[in-house]
Amino acid sequence: MLVSESDSEKKLVQLKGLLSLDKPDLERCGLLLRELNIDFLDKTFLPIVDETKLTELHLARDVLECGAIWCILKEDHQCFNRYMAQLKHFYFDLKQHLPTSPRQYEIIGAHLLNLLSQNRVPDFHSELELLDCASLHNNRFLAYPVLLEQYIVEGRTNKAFFEACQNPPTPYYAFFSRILENTTRRNMAVCIEMSFTCIPKEDVKRIFFTDDDQFIEELVAERHWILEKEKAFSYATELERII
Template sequence: MAPPQLVANYERLKAAFGSPHADQKSIGQLLLQLKIALTEARLLIPGSNSSLEDLVITRDVLEMGAFWSVRNKDIPAFDRYFSQLQTFYLDFRSQLPPSPREYPLIGLNLIRLLTQNRIGDFHTTLETLPPNILGENPFIQHPVHLERWLMEGSYNKVWQEREAAPSEEYKFFVDSLMETIRREIASCEEKAYDSLPLSDAMNLLFFTKPSDLMIFAQERGWNVDPTTQAIHFARKAEETIEIPKEKIIINSLAYAKELEQIV
């Protein structure tokens, strides 16, 4: 049975987590205290003798911690929380009541895998889900659509899907995904064009504010001409490739002589 102080802090965490005006720093401190208490009570790695109540409390704490990590843009912390939750989602699924946070968190993890270009892990995760969840659950459909449009190169649809995100936390990962897409588009622009009008660059890179484009251009080392309202791409000097003509001729003659001897 979980200690009374652990249960009391758990109730405080639930109240703070559900408040729209909650102090994120206070939530972080509560999470730290609870993780220490759960470790001391040997509930973070539960055993067969753990009570149902204790399992539910531990799962809830880890789920709230995962959401808190995304809200604070702490991806390593999200990874740790989600990894710890796998025991509860897989090993104790038959013993625990369904959690309303499970599929929202799985969906968030799927988008995280997309941002890291871990397409194999993305599809492996999908294969573990029930078929009806794939077709009906909006939290899973969202990353599935994103992956499909990424493979098609329909980046405008990825951008539009941001506004259709099933929760605010999803927008953070979609923004991270857009950053990856922008870098890929920018590399193509640098090779394809000498310059582009600022308005065209904004559209191609899915920026809504000129100031964001200016920051991005500075990071890429692009030259912005305020007079012509154009971006000039900095090109690297083309490397000169020397072809060893004499060596090729000598080798060709040697091969010809060997062929003559064989014949």
Template sequence: MAEHEAKQIASKLESLKGPQLQQAPQLLARAKLALLHLNALVPSEETHKNHLQLATVILEQGALISIRLKDTESFTRYYQQLQPFYAIEGSHWQRPRAQSNQSKITGLYLLLLLSVGDYAGFHTVLEGLEMSAGRETMEKNPFLQYPVRLEQALMEGSYDKVWGETKGERVPSEEFAVFSEVLINTIRSEIASCSERAYPSLPISNAKNLLFLDSEGAVVQFANARGWVAREGRIYFPQQEEEALAAERDVMSASGMVISNTLGYARKLETIV
């Protein structure tokens, strides 16, 4: 009974699209309960191989649906739940490579680590993959090579390469586009912070290219969100203006003090004379 229900739910999860994805969390909760009754929610060598395969399929569906729902915390939990199943696969049971989403989910997790700036975690996962699968196998896998290329471009500071990699035909699947967008937003925020410190203002046309935005209207919208001022075709950074005014006030104050001291010395000289 539990096996039949888990198979039905797995089939339904696979067919969910668009607004129907909102049904997924409830369906996944039911599927996990069925797997629990089958003693397959946590894998062991005593678990029947058919149940192990069914559990892996359901958990992989949960991970991919979490990405489509932009629920990164849920995706991370599914990724962690899947690791014992991947570890036991091969020694206790085997499924056709075409049916496996392991490399896709691992690649997505690598991309998630990049998008939050966890480079140490990224390289830890990557080193584990090289030890288990081998460098040559990894280099042939598009799902694993995509985050590796992005990380290399980030380390080089080649943000234009990162931007190019996140464009349609370079993205290996629709799920990767979600984290690619998050990564670009992170990079855009870093560039914006550097620009605030480096320039008092920028032409909107230059800011559009610098921030990888599609239109000048998008630049104005981005500027407003960060508290910048857009006027007369330029973006002004209030922080820089405030610092410039403060520096000017300091100079004026220092100049006034010098003048005052000079006059004081002059009066003393007159008294002496």
């Protein structure tokens, strides 16, 4: 049974309305997305762009963008990766045929932030090469992850944590920013082990810019740090970690 374009458009309007709510019904959004993905299954990677297909391409792109937002709201970065992989076809391969989406840079910025949060720095820089320099500096959605990466590379983690991570240009970035903060702290832990023989217990929270006791406990367990006389953490050797 063929689904009419108007039926798909109605579902898309309903989906956009749900996603715009303060507390959207993510389960209902997922059901609508599943139906829309089936409706546009054969339109996501059209080999030839024809004028008559532009409306379908617009709708298919809107569906994928809603899917990316849905993944962020349910805090599923793997799901977001899958939607982003399809959106790149529209954003870059079809850019000569489709106008820039109002949400394009917001979603690309989320993608860049996601790569940083997963410590995929080479992939982050590869993605930057697809974008023009003016947009990277002038577009607030793109400038945000670029600035964060600059702060982290320069070792200005206080800037990254207290300025940039606290003021994302869109609420959709908060999820990835939280992951990035902890990824950065884990990278800091590796550097600290290479530079110091131990860390005073009383300084741990200050060093890692956090008051989260649970995160500190997880970090200590992950790195196999040893609390000596309740005063300082020392580090296990590689052999001790394996054992």
